[in-house]
Amino acid sequence: MNQRTLFDKIWDEHVVDVGADGTTLLYVDRHFLHEVTSPQAFRGLQLAGRRPWRSDANLAMPDHNVPTKDRAAHLDDALARAQIEALDRNCAEFAVPLFRLSDPRQGIVHVSGPEQGASLPGSVIVCGDSHTSTHGALATIAHGIGTSEVEHVLATQTLLARKPARMRVNFHGVAGAGVSAKDMALAMIAKVGAAGAQGYAIEYAGEAVRCLSVEARMTLCNMSIEAGARCGMVAVDDKTIEYLRGRPMAPRGESWDLAVRTWRALVSDHDAQFDVEIEIDVGMLGPLVTWGTSPDMVISVDEKIPDPAAEKDGTRRAGMERALRYMDLAPGTPITDVRLDRIFIGSCTNSRLEDLRAAAEVIRGKHVAASIRQALVVPGSGLVKQQAENEGLHQLFIDAGFEWRDAGCSMCVGMNADHLLSGERCASTSNRNFEDRQGVGGRTHLVSPAMAAAAAIAGHFVDIRRSS
Numbered sequence: 001m002n003q004r005t006l007f008d009k010i011w012d013e014h015v016v017d018v019g020a021d022g023t024t025l026l027y028v029d030r031h032f033l034h035e036v037t038s039p040q041a042f043r044g045l046q047l048a049g050r051r052p053w054r055s056d057a058n059l060a061m062p063d064h065n066v067p068t069k070d071r072a073a074h075l076d077d078a079l080a081r082a083q084i085e086a087l088d089r090n091c092a093e094f095a096v097p098l099f100r101l102s103d104p105r106q107g108i109v110h111v112s113g114p115e116q117g118a119s120l121p122g123s124v125i126v127c128g129d130s131h132t133s134t135h136g137a138l139a140t141i142a143h144g145i146g147t148s149e150v151e152h153v154l155a156t157q158t159l160l161a162r163k164p165a166r167m168r169v170n171f172h173g174v175a176g177a178g179v180s181a182k183d184m185a186l187a188m189i190a191k192v193g194a195a196g197a198q199g200y201a202i203e204y205a206g207e208a209v210r211c212l213s214v215e216a217r218m219t220l221c222n223m224s225i226e227a228g229a230r231c232g233m234v235a236v237d238d239k240t241i242e243y244l245r246g247r248p249m250a251p252r253g254e255s256w257d258l259a260v261r262t263w264r265a266l267v268s269d270h271d272a273q274f275d276v277e278i279e280i281d282v283g284m285l286g287p288l289v290t291w292g293t294s295p296d297m298v299i300s301v302d303e304k305i306p307d308p309a310a311e312k313d314g315t316r317r318a319g320m321e322r323a324l325r326y327m328d329l330a331p332g333t334p335i336t337d338v339r340l341d342r343i344f345i346g347s348c349t350n351s352r353l354e355d356l357r358a359a360a361e362v363i364r365g366k367h368v369a370a371s372i373r374q375a376l377v378v379p380g381s382g383l384v385k386q387q388a389e390n391e392g393l394h395q396l397f398i399d400a401g402f403e404w405r406d407a408g409c410s411m412c413v414g415m416n417a418d419h420l421l422s423g424e425r426c427a428s429t430s431n432r433n434f435e436d437r438q439g440v441g442g443r444t445h446l447v448s449p450a451m452a453a454a455a456a457i458a459g460h461f462v463d464i465r466r467s468s
């Protein structure tokens with residue numbers, strides 16, 4: 001029998017039509033929307049006099065430019081207010097389900113969606129946002145689309161797509177202390193390269209992935225796009241099913257039993273062929289820190305800033321030199337000597353409850369270093385915030401000198417009031433360290449939540465395997 005990958009099984013179920021050139025019309029089960037990439041799409045529907053094909057396949061919420069404090073009083077940014085109000089109006093006009101700013105379920109769409117059970121195994125999920133790959137942790141084909149495609153999906157519930165090649169990244173071994181899914185993601189990007197997975201759908205497999213919680217798998221899948229991949233996914237297992245059980249939008253009763261039986265088949269067949277296989281031994285990894293302006297410019301916390309002079313490839317060497325200039329770092333400096341101005345714990349990569357717990361564990365009873373200008377904790381959703389508060393995590397953060405905010409993208413992208421000033425250096429749990437990403441001239445180092453928390457206390461990076 002023909003052995004199929006997980007990707008192929010989901011893809012095959014969703015093919016509506018295939019053109020002569022291989023372009024496929026794919027059915028979309030779930031479409032998430034946010035305020036930044038949806039306005040023109042709704043405008044397109046209005047102009048064409050169209051209605052959404054299936055309103056309840058959509059779920060919208062503002063996240064990118066929402067204020068993370070005093071939110072009722074502080075919608076003072078004109079563009080943010082216009083976009084958030086437009087989302088409210090458009091969702092009302094087109095009967096699209098919406099979590100408003102005041103709704104406790106509001107949050108970063110890639111945190112709130114799975115939390116509600118809106119991302120179900122076997123689905124094709126799209127959103128006008130590149131980090132839609134996050135939802136692949138629940139055995140889905142999930143990826144970002146452009147604004148014109150947002151309009152197409154709203155109108156037709158389908159998408160024109162080309163089938164990507166298949167890559168499997170096998171994580172072997174047992175992760176040591178201080179090594180999290182974030183470090184696995186960064187290690188994967190370092191190995192594959194920031195564009196190395198272009199044209200591929202990745203499946204993450206191996207015992208180290210099976211050991212991860214579903215939340216941690218989301219962290220891993222989230223960063224697939226930073227290796228250039230179309231999407232990233234993890235096969236169904238007991239953890240997937242336990243994660244979904246009882247979630248508001250998950251099936252119930254007999255439909256649940258039927259769904260679980262179907263979901264169990266969502267694994268790659270034993271002999272399924274992948275176009276590329278990558279092997280990573282997590283036992284060899286330490287906690288990682290990016291030093292440059294691309295997520296693949298990354299070293300272990302016990303290493304030194306690399307020297308471009310040692311790089312033989314001219315293009316790479318020039319890239320490294322430029323990155324070091326932008327980051328204001330000298331080759332040979334131990335990364336633990338690098339002092340920080342701000343700390344950001346948040347983003348769709350690392351703002352779920354387990355991330356906040358990991359950070360809180362590190363700061364318990366300690367205080368943010370006096371040299372740190374600001375340390376922010378921004379939960380990924382209103383419900384994550386509530387649960388964290390029920391556990392008393394907020395008090396640990398506040399006592400330690402962190403600011404405890406409302407849910408949104410915040411300093412990951414700096415589209416609201418939370419951003420770096422030029423020249424400031426930040427330890428950030430987000431996914432992109434590009435030039436100007438967190439604010440014009442800002443310098444970003446990507447790390448795990450525990451590493452960010454430890455850096456806040458010390459004022460510089462520390463090896464969390466050694467500190468207590």
Ligand SMILES: CC(C)[C@H](C(=O)O)[C@@H](O)C(=O)O
Nearest residue numbers: 036037064128129130131413
């Ligand atoms: C604003 C949005 C289109 C963008 C994306 O697609 O990724 C943002 O979420 C980001 O992380 O840069």
Ligand code: SF4
Nearest residue numbers: 131347348409412413
């Ligand atoms: S948290 Fe950051 S990466 Fe995630 S959707 Fe928002 S801006 Fe994009």
